[in-house]
Amino acid sequence: MPKHFFVLGLDPLRRSFLESIRDAGEYRFHPLFNIDEVVNPTTFDYDATLEEARRRLDAFSGPITGILGHWDFPSSVLLPHLSREYGLRSASLEAVLKCEHKYWCRLEQRKLMPEWTPEFCAVNPFAEKPLEQLTVDYPLWLKPIKAHSSFLGFRIESAEQFNDALRSIRAGIHSFGDPFNQALAHISVPKEVGAVDGNWCIAEQIITGKQCGIEGALLDGDYRVHGIVDTVKDNKNRSFTRYDYPSVWPRQAREKICNAGAELLRHMGFDNSPFGIEFFWDAKTNTFKVLEINTRISQSHSDQFIKVHGVSNHQVPIDLAQGRITDLGQCRGNYNTAAKFMLRRYSDAVLERAPSEEEIKHIEREFPHSKVVITATRDRRLSEQPMQDSYSFEIANIWLGAQNQQELLEKYHRLADSLHFQFSDGGEPESFQFNRVRY
Incomplete structure (x- = not known):
């Protein structure tokens, strides 16, 4: 008999x-809400969604x-909430909310690993004198x-x-703040x-x-850690x-960050669930900082795992649900390295033309195993697109695999240059002249 899974925010790509x-x-995979219901809404009612x-x-x-x-809030909180009610394996609702509440999470981190x-x-943006x-x-x-997605995040x-x-x-915080407060009301x-x-907001020291x-x-x-992914920002260190x-x-x-992850999650009471933890490492001083827990x-990251291991990282929660822990080291894909690229622009404009479906299919044939997804909407200002960060506008996502990093970056530039966009100001996307990362 097939085994049935419900997936929060399921679409053809996922x-x-x-x-x-x-x-x-x-x-058998069944959609439990589509992307427009739990990923793209400008605001929503958590209890009604539950x-x-x-x-x-x-x-x-x-x-x-x-x-x-595989999405952030509300999916990330609905999952443990529903799993508890339906007797399914998951981290507890309290542990998940403790990790997702940025201030609460920092308080717990400081107790365990202050360095x-x-x-x-904490900053109340509605206080009379917030400064x-x-x-x-x-x-x-x-x-x-x-x-x-760095929504309403600012370098000050x-x-x-x-x-x-x-x-x-103040103008935008309630879109996530109100439903998150509804979720918090279900725990102490x-x-x-x-x-x-x-x-509320959190103000944090800049991590280098x-x-x-x-x-x-x-x-x-x-x-168990099944993969380590490098996050590369632009030369302004913002997007x-x-x-x-x-x-x-x-x-x-x-090894240092893997060991730290084990200590931190056990301290948070987090168990029976997949996770992701972002770290910063200053190579000059050999010091580390925790950015956030997902x-x-x-x-x-799913397509990168497919290209390198031959299976998606979805293998991990599927195995967990059945009482197994995954070892992706036993799996081999077609490539030694892979990346997801975010094609961006810094200046605002109306997107007047984007590559058509036929153009994208042609490009994907020219670059085997590539995926191209246009994320901006035609005839709409980039600043009006949902969930953009505060410093740039995402135009497209590009997934590629290669045998080494230099080949990967060369393929990206050739593919990005073949995507024909037209903007109202006559500008182009910023393709970023990446260099190979070395240590």
């Missing part, structure tokens, strides 16, 4: 990732093996307690920039967190160095430009 797992014919999820699951007549998620925790403080709450020196990052270097950022934050938040909720993320899982306390897999960090640095696998 379905193709799921179908790459081992013995895929033994499974109730609708229950209704859809109750309407299914067969046994459910597990619920899968890995940047300076931080007086700052205890972190400039420059700093200011971002909501709950958001994703002066009081004037702080006040400018607050105007944007400790007194030390106080009034800091989803409509290279960024890298580990993905792994825990099964009844058994901790993500690509995810490289596998990491090129030195062995000692990779309580899920990342769909942004």
